[in-house]
Amino acid sequence: MTTRTVTIIGFVAVIAALVTxxxxxxxxxxxxxxxxxxxxxxxxxxxxxxxxxxGWLWLGWHYFAR
Amino acid sequence: xxxxxxxxxxxxxxxxxxxxxxxLRQDQGPPRPDQVPMGPVHxxxxxxxxxQVRRWPVDAQLPLGARPARNAVIGAGVIGYAWWLGxxxxxxTKALLGVxxxxxxxxxIAYARPPERIPPPESVDVAGFSYWVICIALLFEWEASAxxxxxxxxxxxxxxxxxxxxxxxxxxxxxxxxxxxxGWALVxx
Numbered sequence: 001m002t003t004r005t006v007t008i009i010g011f012v013a014v015i016a017a018l019v020t021x022x023x024x025x026x027x028x029x030x031x032x033x034x035x036x037x038x039x040x041x042x043x044x045x046x047x048x049x050x051x052x053x054x055g056w057l058w059l060g061w062h063y064f065a066r
Numbered sequence: 067x068x069x070x071x072x073x074x075x076x077x078x079x080x081x082x083x084x085x086x087x088x089x090l091r092q093d094q095g096p097p098r099p100d101q102v103p104m105g106p107v108h109x110x111x112x113x114x115x116x117x118q119v120r121r122w123p124v125d126a127q128l129p130l131g132a133r134p135a136r137n138a139v140i141g142a143g144v145i146g147y148a149w150w151l152g153x154x155x156x157x158x159t160k161a162l163l164g165v166x167x168x169x170x171x172x173x174x175i176a177y178a179r180p181p182e183r184i185p186p187p188e189s190v191d192v193a194g195f196s197y198w199v200i201c202i203a204l205l206f207e208w209e210a211s212a213x214x215x216x217x218x219x220x221x222x223x224x225x226x227x228x229x230x231x232x233x234x235x236x237x238x239x240x241x242x243x244x245x246x247x248x249g250w251a252l253v254x255x
């Protein structure tokens with residue numbers, strides 16, 4: 001197994017964990033919040049809202065303008 | 067006059083005449099001259115539930131599929147924009163402005179004319195939220211370790227793995243549509 005494969009497996013594992021958390025959150029298991037819930041909570045203050053929107057803009061610039 | 071109308075959402079609502087209108091009853095035909103009041107006619111007070119129904123803009127309360135023509139035009143515009151942006155040359159001014167423009171538009175909408183926002187929760191469970199923080203931190207750490215090594219082929223960054231996947235024009239355009247929709251969803255939070 002190459003280091004590249006290990007790296008890819010690592011990314012896939014973390015992303016799979018994120019998807020699993022979302023599924024568990026939607027099923028109301030272990031009081032795990034969904035992405036929508038914790039994003040809404042983080043975006044309650046104006047600073048949190050600005051940071052999240054800036055992150056969204058950075059993501060677009062990173063993948064679609066470069 | 068009291069009339070019963072059926073709105074776009076299918077719910078019946080009552081409307082009351084304005085102060086410049088003469089109250090009429092349809093079952094009695096047109097009023098006789100001696101029935102027409104000479105002074106100003108005051109409409110009965112509007113009940114709170116009626117005021118809620120008549121609140122402007124009424125169409126803001128409509129469900130998503132209530133205006134298919136408008137939604138189709140917006141959808142076509144978003145897809146067309148994503149297709150154009152997906153075809154721009156990377157690192158070009160067009161590509162940069164193409165990304166910044168939606169950000170500016172959403173920023174103006176968010177602060178000048180915010181849409182009806184989805185109420186955020188009062189609190190989130192700390193333990194449940196910590197799982198998210200741990201996974202996101204792991205993702206960033208895994209990515210940072212690759213970026214620190216200049217993303218060699220044996221230890222690529224997530225960016226270097228994703229960029230070839232969104233290389234084809236249609237897939238890149240679809241990814242841009244998802245990105246735009248995510249931005250709109252964030253504005254509504």
